[in-house]
Amino acid sequence: MAKKFTPKVLTANHLLTGDVIYWDENGDWADAFEDALYLDTEKLANHVLTLAEKQQEVIVGPYLADAALGPDDKPMPAHFRETFRMTGPSNYHHGKQAEA
Amino acid sequence: MYSYSQFDKDFIAERNKQFRAQVERRIDGSLTEGEFKPLRLMNGLYLQLHAYMLRVAIPYGTLRSAQMRQLAMIAETFDKGYGHFTTRQNIQFNWPKLRDVPDILDALAEVEMHAIQTSGNCVRNVTSDHFAGAAADEIEDPRPTAELLRQWSTDHPEFAFLGRKFKIAVVGSETDRAVTKAHDIGLRMVRGAHGEAGYEVIVGGGLGRTPMVGKVIRDFLPAEDLLPYVESILQVYNRLGRRDNKYKARIKITVHENGLDVIRDEVEKAFVLQRQAFGGYDQELFASIKEAFAPPAFIDAPLDAFYAAQNADASFRSFVDTNLAEHKNPDYAIVTISTKAHGKTPGDATADQMRVMAELAETYGHDELRISHEQNVILPHVHKSHLPDIYARLREAGLATANIGLISDIIACPGMDYCALATARSIPVAQQIATRFDELKLEHDIGALKIKISGCINACGHHHVGHIGILGLDRAGVENYQITLGGDHTETAAIGERAGPGFAYDEIVPAIERLVYGYLDLRNDAEETFLETYRRLGAAPFKAVLYPAEQIAAE
Numbered sequence: 001m002a003k004k005f006t007p008k009v010l011t012a013n014h015l016l017t018g019d020v021i022y023w024d025e026n027g028d029w030a031d032a033f034e035d036a037l038y039l040d041t042e043k044l045a046n047h048v049l050t051l052a053e054k055q056q057e058v059i060v061g062p063y064l065a066d067a068a069l070g071p072d073d074k075p076m077p078a079h080f081r082e083t084f085r086m087t088g089p090s091n092y093h094h095g096k097q098a099e100a
Numbered sequence: 101m102y103s104y105s106q107f108d109k110d111f112i113a114e115r116n117k118q119f120r121a122q123v124e125r126r127i128d129g130s131l132t133e134g135e136f137k138p139l140r141l142m143n144g145l146y147l148q149l150h151a152y153m154l155r156v157a158i159p160y161g162t163l164r165s166a167q168m169r170q171l172a173m174i175a176e177t178f179d180k181g182y183g184h185f186t187t188r189q190n191i192q193f194n195w196p197k198l199r200d201v202p203d204i205l206d207a208l209a210e211v212e213m214h215a216i217q218t219s220g221n222c223v224r225n226v227t228s229d230h231f232a233g234a235a236a237d238e239i240e241d242p243r244p245t246a247e248l249l250r251q252w253s254t255d256h257p258e259f260a261f262l263g264r265k266f267k268i269a270v271v272g273s274e275t276d277r278a279v280t281k282a283h284d285i286g287l288r289m290v291r292g293a294h295g296e297a298g299y300e301v302i303v304g305g306g307l308g309r310t311p312m313v314g315k316v317i318r319d320f321l322p323a324e325d326l327l328p329y330v331e332s333i334l335q336v337y338n339r340l341g342r343r344d345n346k347y348k349a350r351i352k353i354t355v356h357e358n359g360l361d362v363i364r365d366e367v368e369k370a371f372v373l374q375r376q377a378f379g380g381y382d383q384e385l386f387a388s389i390k391e392a393f394a395p396p397a398f399i400d401a402p403l404d405a406f407y408a409a410q411n412a413d414a415s416f417r418s419f420v421d422t423n424l425a426e427h428k429n430p431d432y433a434i435v436t437i438s439t440k441a442h443g444k445t446p447g448d449a450t451a452d453q454m455r456v457m458a459e460l461a462e463t464y465g466h467d468e469l470r471i472s473h474e475q476n477v478i479l480p481h482v483h484k485s486h487l488p489d490i491y492a493r494l495r496e497a498g499l500a501t502a503n504i505g506l507i508s509d510i511i512a513c514p515g516m517d518y519c520a521l522a523t524a525r526s527i528p529v530a531q532q533i534a535t536r537f538d539e540l541k542l543e544h545d546i547g548a549l550k551i552k553i554s555g556c557i558n559a560c561g562h563h564h565v566g567h568i569g570i571l572g573l574d575r576a577g578v579e580n581y582q583i584t585l586g587g588d589h590t591e592t593a594a595i596g597e598r599a600g601p602g603f604a605y606d607e608i609v610p611a612i613e614r615l616v617y618g619y620l621d622l623r624n625d626a627e628e629t630f631l632e633t634y635r636r637l638g639a640a641p642f643k644a645v646l647y648p649a650e651q652i653a654a655e
Contacts, residue, residue, distance in 0.1 A: 016127070016198050018151035057129045061147055079577055081516060084525075085149050089517035091445045091527045094180055094195070095150045 008045045009036035009075050010052050011085070012062035020085050020096065021059065023048055029058065031096070033086040034074040038067060101162060101468065102247050102392040104212040111255070112209045115216060119143045120202035127198070144215025145201055148520050154193045154201060155218040156208060160228035160246035160270070161189030161471040165458035168469055170211040172454035178204050183454070185439060185447040187511055187560055188267075189227050189471045190218060194518055216254065221262045223253035223334070227269045229277045230472035233393065234434050234480035236426035240289045240297060242272035244390045245326065251385070252327055259334050263341040264349035266334070267306075274591065279473060281305045281314040281593035282565060284351045285333060288591075290320060297323040303333060303363070304355030307559035311595045312352045315360050317367065325375060327382045332370035336363060396466035398429050401485045409488035415502070416491050418544075422502040424487075427480075433487065435465075435479040436472070437494060438501040438509065442538040443531050446512045447475030456497040460490055473562075474511055476504065506543045507551060507616065508534035511562055515555025515572060516579075522555035524572025524579040525605075529553055532609045537616070546616060548629045550589065565589035567631045568615065569596045570608065581608040583615070585642055586634045597639055600647055611646060618645030 010023035011033075021029040022036035030036060039045040045064050052062040066078035077083045088095020104112070119139070126136040140146075144155040156171070163171075171191055175183045178200045179193045186192055196204060208214055217224055226246045233241040249268055253259065259266070269278040272289040280286025286302035299321045305314025321329050333351075340363075341354045348357075355363050409416050425434040437457060440446050449457070457477055461469045464486040470478035482490060494500040503509050510533060513519065515526030530553055537543045552566030556573075563569030569584035580602040587596030603611045616630075622641055623633045634642060 013147055013151070018147065018195070018197065020150060056133055057127075060133050080579065081149075081574075084516055088150060089527075090525060091448075091517055091531065092180070 005042040005045075006066045006078065007068065007075075008039040008064040009033065009067045010039065010045070010048045010062060011036070011065050011082070012052060012059035015056075015058055015060050018060075023052055027051070031099070033067075033077060033082070034070070036067070036075050038069065038075045039064070101164060102159075102243075102389060108212070109209075112212075112214050112216075115143070115214070116202065116205045116209055119205060123198060123202055138220070141219040142216065143201075143205065144218035145196075146219065146520075148194070148514075148518050149516070150518065151195045152198060152201070153518065154196045154204060154215055155186070156191050156193070156213060156215045157218050157225040158189050158191060158213070158471050159250050160226055160232065160243050161230050161473075162232075162243060163469040163471065164211075165462040165467050165469065167211045167213055168454050168458035168461070170207060170213070172451040172458070174204055174207055175454065176451040182448050182450045184445070184514065185449065185471050185475045185477070187473045187475060187513070187562055188225060189230070189473055190225060191471070192514070194514075221264050221266075222260050223249075223256065223262075223266045223268065226250050226253070227267070227278055227283075227473060229271045229273060230470040230474075230476075230478050231277060231425060231434050231480060232272060232470070233395065234427050234432075235273050235275075235277075236428050237273045237275055238428060239274075239291060240272045241393055242270040242278075242287075242289055244386065244393050245270045245272075245287065245289070245299075247389050247393075248327065248382070248386050249330065251389075252331075252382070259338065262334075262338060263343045264346065266337070266351070268330070276589075276591040276593070277472075279562065279565065279589045279593070281591075282307050282311075282562070282589070283314065284337075285330060286314050287326075292320055292322070299323065299326060301329065301333075304352040304360070305593075306350050306352040307562060307564045308350070309347060309557045309559075310350075310352065310356075311559065311564040312356065313593045313595060314352075315355065317360065317364050324383055325371075328374035328378045329367070329371050332367045332374050335370050335374075336366045340366070396468070396481055398432060398481070399483055400431070401483060403431060403484050406484040406487050409491075413488075415500075416488065419491055419500060419502040420487065422506065422544075423504045427482075431484055433482050433484055435482050435487070435490065436504045437477040437479065437499050438503055439476055439499075440503060440509055440530075440534065441498055441501045442503075442508055442534045444534075445527050446510050446530050449477065453497050453499055456493060456499065460493060464490055474509065476509070503534075503543060505548050505550075507537050507546050507549045508543055509550075510534060511550075511552040511566070513554050513556075513561035515553075515561075519555060519560075521558060522572070523557070523574040524555050524581065526553040526555040526561055526570075526572055529570060529572070529581065529605075529608055533612055536609055536613060540613075542616070542620075545626070546620065546630070547626065548631075549616075550587075551612070552587070552589075562589060563587070564595045565593060566596060567629075567634070568612065570612075573602065575602065579605045581605070581611075583611065583646065585639055586631065588631060599639065599643055614645050614648075615642060618642060621645075
């Protein structure tokens with residue numbers, strides 16, 4: 001039996017800066033997880049991944065990350081790895097938490 | 101110390117020029133990421149969770165003060181003001197921008213450093229004893245051997261695309277401070293029956309998902325046969341090593357699956373041919389390398405100031421008791437500078453701290469610094485009369501923590517705070533353990549205890565050989581920490597035994613606390629270390645304190 005699809009967001013790192021970025025509803029790259037386009041079907045997720053992979057001059061390492069909808073209906077990470085990526089390291093106030 | 105030859109300088113300059121052009125071609129779209137990735141990895145540039153990471157080689161952990169200052173400059177100019185010393189005696193910068201990396205590599209080249217072969221399936225930076233050239237128990241300085249191996253393995257065309265990475269460590273003392281038995285090849289300098297120089301050759305050690313203690317493949321290898329013999333091992337590994345499964349591709353698996361005797365026979369066959377092929381140039385080179393590692397001109401001075409400070413200042417006395425090791429010159433000491441002030445990130449040093457350590461090495465330490473696999477910084481040659489001044493300067497810089505070899509002197513990999521491979525965090529666990537035992541004011545009473553933490557099964561944090569090892573895993577989407585007991589990283593190397601079920605993130609520090617209190621109750625006296633007590637009693641009483649009956653019943 002096929003595994004049940006888990007909703008996703010498309011994330012990558014910026015080619016020049018290495019910053020964590022997300023594919024948003026306009027097909028642009030957003031800095032915040034909550035601004036990512038919520039990909040609730042496998043077909044849509046794979047389509048966006050294909051589009052992202054064509055943007056190699058802008059990004060590096062695109063992949064689909066598990067996501068869920070938060071109380072405000074905005075996407076949030078479904079796994080702690082993505083929570084760290086969207087926040088920054090826990091030993092210093094560096095990364096995204098410092099930019100907010 | 102070794103200085104680059106013109107050949108070395110030209111080689112690095114050419115490689116840096118190539119990489120600069122490769123970066124430009126990646127940015128202008130001429131290279132895809134698929135094409136660029138192997139090129140950047142060959143130059144030490146990884147992509148991690150939050151950013152790129154540049155891993156810079158510190159050959160056998162040896163630095164001059166000018167090199168340390170340049171690392172400080174790079175940390176400040178191109179990163180966030182700090183660097184992270186690793187268990188491979190390297191330094192990692194966690195936040196470089198792609199466009200800056202060629203400039204960073206050029207800055208490294210100015211001080212004879214590079215990032216080549218810090219990644220990829222090749223022979224990696226050769227590691228060694230961080231007390232090399234200074235330790236009282238040393239038979240011979242292992243650094244010339246390490247440098248010879250570095251030159252031989254750099255850009256070696258036959259070994260640029262091995263089945264998997266390959267790590268070599270060399271020690272020159274009875275005491276193994278370089279974990280040689282957990283390397284693909286470990287070399288221990290020994291003396292033959294008639295006093296001749298040679299090596300005991302250990303092969304097939306390694307940590308990671310299949311931890312194995314290395315096995316002796318040759319009891320005594322004459323010193324002049326080193327390169328042909330090591331080359332023979334690499335050839336046999338290259339031929340017999342598996343390439344069908346990356347998790348079975350290290351030489352430890354090749355040795356395990358084929359048997360040590362088969363590998364030894366194959367190596368000896370290859371060695372007959374290799375020995376003829378080498379023709380003596382390697383020995384000329386080795387002789388010139390040895391000259392570069394002549395001991396410094398040790399000074400002769402009264403020790404009154406040292407003894408006076410020892411009598412007058414309890415905190416200095418504590419530092420002396422804990423952070424000094426015996427030097428081959430009795431008027432000298434080896435000073436280990438802890439990067440592990442309680443609550444700080446193990447292995448991290450700020451640019452300012454790097455400059456202080458460089459200044460101390462230049463002023464008092466014959467211009468030498470070392471990085472240990474335990475992620476500390478060493479001043480290998482300090483005349484004892486200078487210790488009070490050094491201690492005062494270290495205190496000002498937050499570098500005088502007297503905890504070497506104690507419970508807060510923890511190895512921790514970057515873990516999920518930085519590493520793309522990690523399955524859980526390591527750093528905050530180390531920080532909390534150190535802070536907790538500092539609050540309890542117990543660590544000097546506990547005595548020698550090695551805690552080593554890895555944030556994934558790849559074991560960069562050496563958890564398998566920690567007296568207490570902690571492995572962070574992802575269990576159903578939650579961080580979970582497994583404890584191993586009784587590991588040993590020294591010449592009596594042993595892989596720790598898994599204690600039982602793992603602990604949640606907020607349970608791991610209390611679990612370690614139970615374990616340590618248990619040890620304090622179990623030990624014969626204050627002289628019996630954790631490892632000795634474990635070896636005397638076995639795992640059972642430690643498991644009993646780690647998993648109290650009510651907890652087991654609840655599960």
